[in-house]
Amino acid sequence: MLLGLPKKIQASFAKRMIDPSDIVRQLGVDQGWRVLELGIPVGFFAHALHAVIGDEGEMIIAAPSSEALEKLHDEIDHVHTKTTLLSHVLAGQAATDHSLDLIIITNVLSNAAHADNFCLGISRYLKSTGRILVLDWDVEAETEFTKPNALSREQALQLLSKCGWTFERLLTTPGYHYGLIFRPSAGAA
DSSP states (O other): OGGGSOHHHHHHHHHHSOOHHHHHHHHTOOTTOEEEEEESSTTTTHHHHHHHHGGGSEEEEEESSHHHHHHHHHHOOOTTEEEEEHHHHHTTOSSOTTOEEEEEEESOTTTOTTHHHHHHHHHTTEEEEEEEEEEEEOGGGOOTTOOTTOOOHHHHHHHHHHTTEEEEEEEOOOTTEEEEEEEEOTTTO
């Protein structure tokens, strides 16, 4: 998509775009991990994650609709990648409780009608030693890309703390997003 633009504009966009491999590196993902990716764009981290977790690991990628799931099947061909509907994740049908090392939530909280219920619903899948990455639009950036209903960092911190997650650290992200890493609070998972 960007290749048709002049190089100066491409460079400007590249500085603001998230590199999935860089994010996976910052998260400290390791070989054999089990990861759930929920987000928009669907499957954004799939290739970067598979490069690290390998065939010993497992990815579950959730899509919001059957159409998105079908497109995802065409793009993702890793043996240890399971694709499912987001509704199945929320219904408790995506993974075994307390079985995941990492959950990545990208641009979902801004779109969730009941973000607190969403957070509580997916918490069940995380191991007590697991981590959650919330990557969402930064309302402080005030760009044409910022969603009017986006959660600020502070709102996300409050929401996730209320759902039993402990803030661990801020991720370095370019452009118009923030990245927050959480772990389950003691006794929550």
